[in-house]
Amino acid sequence: MxxxxxxxxxxxxxxxxxxxxxxxxxxxxxxxxxxxxxxxxxxxxxxxxxxxxxxxxxxxxxxxxxxxxxxxxxxxxxxxxxxxxxxxxxxxxxxxxxxxxxxxxxxxxxxxxxxxxxxxxxxxxxxxxxxxxxxxxxxxxxxLELVSEQVRQAQEQLAQQQEIIEMMAAHGTHRSELAGTKVMPGSHAMLAYDKDGRAILMAKGLPPPPAGKEYQLWFIAGGKPMPGKSFITDASGAVTLKDQIPPQARNAAVFAITLEPRGGVQSPTGEMYLISPS
Ligand SMILES: [Zn+2]
Structure with missing residues (x-):
């Protein structure tokens, strides 16, 4: 070679x-x-x-x-x-x-x-x-995906907090305190709502509901309960929930929270956990 x-x-x-x-x-x-x-x-x-x-x-x-x-x-x-x-x-x-x-x-x-x-x-x-x-x-x-997801969650939380602050500061916002009944005396909630019925419920001291159950918000006007959203609480027993109050319940209404089957019901069947003064 x-x-x-x-x-x-x-x-x-x-x-x-x-x-x-x-x-x-x-x-x-x-x-x-x-x-x-x-x-x-x-x-x-x-x-x-x-x-x-x-x-x-x-x-x-x-x-x-x-x-x-x-x-x-x-x-x-x-x-x-x-x-x-x-x-x-x-x-x-x-x-x-x-x-x-x-x-x-x-x-x-x-x-x-x-x-x-x-x-x-x-x-x-x-x-x-x-x-x-x-x-x-x-x-x-x-x-990048992980960080984006964290940013998205943080933004969501911030937006929710901002919404709460804005609503609380807005002129004409109503505030109603809900106290725990004898079923859950340690629980406490606040419902804030504006003239258009946009409402935010903040509750604490409500243990996560048993399997198949959820808490449900009620708007009681003239003795007649109208269903609000059903919800669960986090591990610390807290929840922040947005809802819409029907026109009939925006003035002189009582607000309550009961324990109901998951998904909520049209009229209350379970025990009352929280209620606002009438
Ligand atoms: Zn060579």
Missing amino acids: AHEDYKEMLAAHALSALDTAEVRELEAHLQSCAGCRKQLSEWEETASGLAFVSLEARPLEPSRQLRGRILEAIRADAKAWGVSKEVKDGHRPQQASNVVPLKRPGTWSFPQTWSAIAAGLVLVGLVAALFVLWQQNREARRD
Whole structure:
């Protein structure tokens, strides 16, 4: 083999993609060729850079497997073409037991096969780099989604608090205090509502309701209870609820909270937990 042939093998050697016989042959040439030695060290630098990229990627498996598969495919090709070259040149193949039948007749020469390997290695490098970028991008996107969700929740809470403050400060806002009955003496609630009937109920001291049950708000006008929304409380026994008070119940009404089947009912069936003074 000539210097040019060996030169084409250097990239594959740098990535340990040559077989033992090829390595022996190339190393013999390297003893006497300073040009090939210099180029090999350059390829080795590239190869270690590639390994560094692969190590930096946190989940290694996909890129490593892909790299292995590509190298395998390249080596299979190289073997086939290598045999073809040796047969064409009239030399006896070095490892008779390893002869791979030529699958694809073609016009590529032996050095071109090594060029294909070099191109394949560049592809491996690009795929590895792409994988790292894709991975980093995916993690960044996940972090971003998490933060966005937290921001969204914080904004929602802030908007609700602002709404409460605005309503409490608005001219003509009514406020009604609800005290716990003997069923739940420690509970307390406040209902604020404006002239249009927009209401906010803030309650505390109400333990989370038993399974299948919910609390329900009632607007009682002229002794007739009108249903409000049903709700559950949080782990601390508190709730903030928005509702709309019907026109008939906006003046001289009594407000109450009872325990009802989940989803609420049209007229009260359960025990009364809280009530405003009449
Ligand atoms: Zn050389």
